[in-house]
Amino acid sequence: MFGLKGDWSLEVKDRYFTLEDYSGAEPRWCTGCGDHGILAAVHRVCRDSQIKPEKTVAVSGIGCSSRLPHYMNTYGFHGLHGRALPVACGVKSRRPDLDVWVATGDGDCFSIGAAHWLYALRYNMDITMLVFDNGIYGLTKKQTSPTTPMDVPTNTHPSGALLPPLNPLTVTLGVNNISFVAQIVDWNAPLRHEVIKMAHEHKGTSFVRIIQRCPVYVESIGKRLQDEPARMQLLTHENGVQVDDNVKRLFPNHAEHDPSDLAAARALAQDESVLPLGILYHNPDAPRYDIMSSVGLDMSVDEKLAGMNQALDNFAI
C-alpha cells in the first residue's frame, strides 16, 4: 500500500490493488482443471505489477481457456473461435497504454487460429499470450486437437489420432521476429508464476505454452508427466527463469540453456523425448509492430486539419 522511496520519503499510492480487484465471476471450469491455477497466476502477476484493472484487457477466443476474461475484473473481450490474436493486436495497435493479455487454447490457437498465431508472433506486439494446451477440445466434448497424442481415443478418432501431434514449440521457434518463448506445466505453481511474470514483463509478444490438465477427457496427458517427472527437463540459466532449489528438486532433469541461443532453443524443442520447461528463447530487441502501428497518436486536431488540407491540395485543380 505504501513504500519507501529512494530519498527515504514515504510513497503513498492513491490506489492499491489486491487480488480481489482483478477477480471477476466465479470460475466454472471443472474440478481439477489446470485452468484454475493459470487464472490464479494471472491474478497474482497483475496484483504484483499493480497494473490498473481499467487499463487491463484480457482477450480470448472460444474454448475452455477462453472463458478466462469472464473471471477477470478488468476489461475483457471474449470473441470468436481462433480470432483472439487479431483482436488483441488491434487493441494494442492504437492503445499502447493498455496492458493486453490473450488466453487461448490448443484448438483455438494451433488449429482454427493458426494463421493468427504465426502472425501475432511476427508482429511481436507487447502482448502476453498464454496457450492453455490440454491436448483436447474440451468445450465441444472431446475431439482430437492438434496436440492430442496418437494413443488417446477421442470422439472424432475413437482409435486414436491419425496423425502425430503438432509440435507448437518448433513451429513457434521457426517464426522470424519471435521474442519470448516459454513452456510450463500448470501444476507447478512457483515455476508457473515466475514464467508468466517474466512473460508479462517482457516487451513484445510473449508466447507461453502451458501444458494443462483436463482430468475429464484426457487425464492421461497430465498424469503421465506427473507420474514420471523424468519426462520433463527444467531449463536453467542466469537469464532464464529463477526458481528455488526445492522447486528444482521436483525435476530430475536440468539443462543449462541460454535463452538468447535460438539454435539451441530449436534443438530443445525438436527433441520430443523430453519436455523442456522454462524460458526457451528471449530477445528483448526484436522489432515491435505496436510501436510502428501507433504512429500519429500525439497529433493535435490542428495538425490533423492541416494534414487533411494538404492531402486535398494534392488533388486540387
Place this chain on the structure above:
Amino acid sequence: MSKLQVKGETKYLFKRDKMWWVKIAVPKPLRGVLGHDLRKSLHTHDLEEAREARWEVAEELRAIIENAHNEQESKSADQDSEMAEIEVAPPLETAGAQQVNEYIVEVVSDSGEGAQKCGQILGLVSGKMGNGVWTVEIIPAEIQPPARERQGASGIRVRMGSKVVTNMGNEADMVVAFNEQVLYSRIGNGAYKKGTVVLLENMWAEDPEEKIREQYKDALADFSAQGLIVHELPIQKECLKLVPDPRKGKNMFVLGMLCRIFARDTETAKNEIAKIFKKKSDKVIKINHDLFDAGYAFAQENLDYAFAISTAEEDRMESPIVINGNTAAGLGVMAAGIELVAMYPITPATSASHYLAEDFHLTGGFVHQAEDEIAAIGFAIGASYAGKTACTITSGPGMALKTEMIGLAVMAEIPLVIIDVQRGGPSTGLPTKVEQGDLLASLYGAAGDAPKIVIAATTISECFHFVVMARKLAESFRTPVIMLTDANLATGVQPIERPDVTDEWFAPPLDQSAWDKEVAPYNWDETSGLSERPIPGMRGGEYILTGLAHNRNSKIAYDSASNQEGMNMRSRKLAALGATMKPPEIHGDPTGDLLIVGWGSTLGAIEEAVDLARAQGKKVSSVHLRFLSPLEPGLKKIFSGFKKVMTIEINYSDDLKSPLITAENRRYSQLALVLRAHTLMDIDCWSMVPGHPLQPGTIGKVIEANLTETEGAAACSA
C-alpha cells in the same frame, strides 16, 4: 502523310570500315565548341544490333550538346538558339475546332501498354480545364494477358462534357486502338456505333507473321463493314524515332494526339506526366514529354479531328478536386478522424488502401495489412473496441470471409466502418468488374439476426462524405456500418467540389473519464435500443464483451428472456435511426406511369435516361436509395403514385422470358426482393450482370419497353 516516311531506318547511323557509328549534328552556335557533329562507334557490323544500340548512344551525345548549350546560355544572354533538337510545346489551338457539348473517347490496348494512364491524364486535364468528366477503366483480370488477345483488352473510356458528367455514357465517339484484336472485345460490349472514329495502330499490317497481317487486314474490312471510320496511324513508327521500345511510351504519344484533338492544355498534361514519373529520373520525364510533344505535333499535322468542349459557367465548381471513388473513400477515412484501416489486398478495393498508405500519416493514421480478411476485420474490431473506431476495406469475397466478425460486431455492439467495393460474384467472380451483388449478403449474410446499418454511395463525392457519416452512425448507434460502393465508383474519376473539412468531422478525443459503476455496459434505452459504451481505460466501466448472447451487464445469457431482450434492443436501433430519416427525393414528378428505383453507382445513368425520357414527354420518374438498412421511409407512399414501379440494378435476376421461369418462381434482383418484402407491392425489376456499368441508352430502352407495357395498366396495388 508522306512526311512520315522521310526518316529511314538508319536514323543517326552511318557506316565506316564496316562498323556502324552514331552521328548527331551539332547546332550552329555550338559548332565552335563541339565541331560539326558528334560521333561514336557502336562496335558492331550488324545493322540490327546497331539499330538497337543507337538510341542510348544518341541520348548520350545529345546530353553533351545539351550541356554545352546550357553552358553557353549561362555565359551569354543571347536566347537565339538555332538548336535543331529543342522542342517547344505547340500553343493551344482551338481555332477551327468543332464545338461539341460532350465527347466520349476510348483508348484500348494490350495490358501493360498504359492506355489507362493515358486516359486518366486526359480526364484529369479536362477536369482541371473545367469540363465535366467521367472516366471508367477497362481492366483485364490478368496482369499480363497474352498480347493481341481479345479478352486481354485493357483500356479506358473518358467522357468529357460541358456540364457535370455522372456516368460513362453510351457508345464512344472515338477510340484509339493499339491493335485491332482488343477492339473486338469492346465491339462485343457494344461500346461503339456507326460513325465511331477508330484511330488504329497500323504496325500490324507489316508484321513478320502472316497470320497477324491477315487478322489485321480482315479486321479492317470488318470494321468498315460495321460502319466504323478507321484511320490507320503509324504510331509505333513515330514512337520508334524517340524510344527503342514503344510498348512503354506509346501511351504518352497517344495522349499528345488526344490533347491536340480536344485542345487540352499541354502544360497541365505535362505536369501530370512529370507527377507520374516523379520517382524516376528527369530523363524518364523528358522522354515522356518528348513522346507527348511528338504525338501532339503528329495529330496537328496529320489528323483533321479537332474539337472544343466548352465549359458551362453555372456548373463551374468553386474549388474542385479530381479523384476516383477509392481515393475519395480514403480521404473520407481521414476526414472522419479514423486512425486505423485494417485490410487485406483484394481487387477492386485495394487502391483505397494504397492511397491511404501514401497519405494517412498526414492525419495520424495507420494502414495495417493483415494476414487475411478475417484478421483485418478482427484487428479493426480490436481498435474499435478500445475506443478508436476503425475501418476495414474489402470486396465481396472478403465480405464473405468477414461475415462471422461482422456478426460479432453486431452482437457485441462494436462501432465499425466496413467499406465494400463491390465486384462481380459469386466466388471469385469478376474481380475487376462492377456488380451490385452484395446487397443481400450485407443485409442478411450472417448467422442469426444481425441488424446493422447499410448505406450505399451513389457518387464519387458520396464515397468521401459517406465514410464521415458512417463513422458517426457507427458510434452513435454502437454498431457496424457497411458502406457499399463498387468497381465503377472505385475507378471512375470525376471532379468534385472540395470538401470543407472541419474538426467536427473527426472522431472525438478518446474519453477516459470515470464510468459510473451503477450503469450497465449495455444500458439499453427501451425506446431506442441505444446505450453508451464503456471504453477500456475508463475506471469503473470494466466489463467483459462477449459474442455470446448476453444481458445488460454483458453477462452470458443463460435465460431466454435476456436473449430476447438483446435481440429486441439491437433491432430497435435500426427503427430509431429510421425514425430520424426523411423520405427520399423523387427525381421527376411525384406521379406518373413508371418509377425507376435504383441504388448505388447507377444514379447518374438512371437520372440521365429519365431526364431524356421526360424531355420526350414520358411520365417516368426515379428514386435512388442511399440507406438500405434501415430503408428510407415513405417508400410505399411514393410507389403508389405510379402505375408501375421497378428497380434497375447491376445484379442477377431471372428473365421472365427464360425457359421455366414464371411469375411465381422468378428470382428477383436484390433491391427488388427487399422492396417487395418491405412494401408488399408488385415491384418489378430489370437487371443484368454485364461486367460494366449500365449505360443511359440501355436504361432508356428499358424505360421505353416498360412504358409500352404499362399503357392502360392499373396502378400498382398493395
